[in-house]
Amino acid sequence: MTPRKTGRRSAPGPRVSARGRRPESGAAARASGSRPAASAPGTTPVRFVVNGAEAEVAARPSDRLLDILRGPLGLTGTKEGCGAGECGACTVLVDGRPVNACLFPALEADGRAVTTIEGLGGPAGELSDVQRAFVECGAIQCGFCSPGMILAATALLAEHPDPTDGQIRDALVGNLCRCTGYVQIVEAVRAAAARRRTAGGAR
Amino acid sequence: MTAFxxxxxxTLPEAWRLLAAHPGAVLLAxxxxxxxxxxxxxxxxxxxVSLRRIPVLAGATVERGGGLRIGAATPVADLLRHPAVVRRYPLLAQAxxxxxxxxxxxxxxxGGNLCNASPCADTAPPLLAYEARVVLERARGRRELPLETFFLGPGETARRPGEILTAVRLPAPPPGARVLFHKxxxxxxxxxxxxxxVLLQFRGSTCRRARIAAGSVGPTPLRLREVERLIEGRVVTPELAAQAGALAARSVSPIDDLRATAAWRRTIVEVRLRRAILELAGLSPEGGAS
Structure with missing residues (x-):
């Protein structure tokens, strides 16, 4: 995977603009001084919404959504594990649905709304209810799978507010935890769902 | 990274123009x-050439006559949200x-799952059992062929350069059919x-129609016609189910690879088909009436 990284360093600079709520990493600010997308040879501007903020990135045809999130946008909460859709560490939401960012062509993100782990919390950095439940239930060990797990769980609860254990396991089947903390992870999702129900559906 | x-x-005409302008181009769904x-x-x-922004390739519609037309670039998750797929084609939904x-x-x-033509494509055996047809379109011309003849070998299909698999068409499902997919x-x-x-249609305890297909046990997903002929028109008994399993094991041509041996795959086909037939016939897997 090293060729990708060196390639990224020598790649034309991206232009990132952020309006509305900014990506919380501050990546937009870091990247905003670089050359405009249109002038970069071999790249195409991708305009999309990332965590509620509009962004524009110059992407090459070979870039994956994962590459533009972690690279020019600096959203390194999205992890690269296997790079082949097996482990789910790179799970992000595209228009609300979980996808593997390592299998999603960057150019196909154009016009879509992407949510990464950085976009789940509140404006002052408060954790989302699912994130809080993961912390409280001991569902995080090394943490590498956690962003993907939490996004997959967040998508599940949006569709099924009261999931069975079977539904929880089915929803997380595309996410591997090499620390094997699955029991606590399922408990965390169950706890987040229960808390959401008692809170009257508020997030 | 290779440059491309x-x-x-x-639109489809735009896609065909791009295919013509870029020899060797591959389609992405x-x-x-x-x-x-x-x-x-x-x-x-x-x-x-990405097919993801061509509206006519997405979605499923019920056709006149009760069949279903599925746009080739419809994501699997969308099909599972489609009432016609879930209710009328449960064998496909199971897969x-x-x-x-x-x-x-x-x-x-x-469509991507079919065009990859992997012998283990999950969608292929149920679609073979439903006798699905694929629609191939090029700039001037359209042809439709049975899915069974679309697969030529591992990774090989009857799709010609310049052609786009635009839709999969399923005939109306056999009424009252009982189905089971095992992976x-x-x-x-x-x-x-x-x-x-496995798709079986019964009149009493007689099997009127059998449609049986298997995956990962040959160079392509296979429809097991000999097994269908063995069962059709006969009363399903434990003996018949066992014969069908044994015939299926002889009919397939699996390979040894790092995931499983050929002999083991034959055994799995034999056992799983036998049990599926018994279950669909309402007999217990041990052979007694349930």
Whole structure:
């Protein structure tokens, strides 16, 4: 995977603009001084919404959504594990649905709304209810799978507010935890769902 | 990383023009397999033509006569939300539910799964059992062929350069059919080590119609016509189910690979088909009436 990284360093600079709520990493600010997308040879501007903020990135045809999130946008909460859709560490939401960012062509993100782990919390950095439940239930060990797990769980609860254990396991089947903390992870999702129900559906 | 150009047409004529202008271009529907293969340099296409922004390729519609037309670039997850698929084609729905992961089902498409022509494609055995047809269209001309003749070998299909698989058409499902899909795997994300799709229609205890297909046990997904002929018109008994399993095991041509041996795959087909027939006939797997 090293060729990708060196390639990224020598790649034309991206232009990132952020309006509305900014990506919380501050990546937009870091990247905003670089050359405009249109002038970069071999790249195409991708305009999309990332965590509620509009962004524009110059992407090459070979870039994956994962590459533009972690690279020019600096959203390194999205992890690269296997790079082949097996482990789910790179799970992000595209228009609300979980996808593997390592299998999603960057150019196909154009016009879509992407949510990464950085976009789940509140404006002052408060954790989302699912994130809080993961912390409280001991569902995080090394943490590498956690962003993907939490996004997959967040998508599940949006569709099924009261999931069975079977539904929880089915929803997380595309996410591997090499620390094997699955029991606590399922408990965390169950706890987040229960808390959401008692809170009257508020997030 | 190999350099290639990436195109996002919004109409079929535009896609055909791009295919003509870029010899060797590959089509991308979901891209969940293609992107990995390009990055691993298994293929080095000069151009990628994405089918993801062509509206006519997405969605499923019930046709006159009760069949279903599925746009080739419809994501698997969308099919599982489609009432006609879930209610009327339960054998297909069973296979779609155990395919890959939610993340992949949200992106991977029915047409992509078929065009990859993997012997273990999860959608193929149920579609063979429903006698699905594929629609291939080029700039001037359209042809339709049975899915069974679309698969030529591992990774090989009857699709010609310039043609786009635009739709999969399923005839109206046989009324009252009982169905069962079994995917043999070790952990959830495994590709099928072997799979069987069984559709049986009964009148009393006599099997009127049998449609049986298997995956991962030959160079292509296989329809097991000899087994169908053995069962049709006969009263299903434990003996007949055992004969059908044994015949299926002889009819398939699996290979040894790092995931399973050929002999084991034959055994799985034999046992799983026998049990499926018994279950659909309302007999217990041990052989007594349930």
């Amino acid at each position: 150009s990436y195109h996002r047409p919004t 979901g891209g969940t397999d293609l992107l990995v293969r390009i990055r691993a340099r298994e293929i080095r296409p000069p151009a990628v 779609l539910r155990v395919m890959a992961s939610p993340q992949i089902r949200n992106v991977a498409t029915l 043999q795997r070790r952990v959830h994300l495994d590709l099928a080590l072997a799979s069987v799709a």
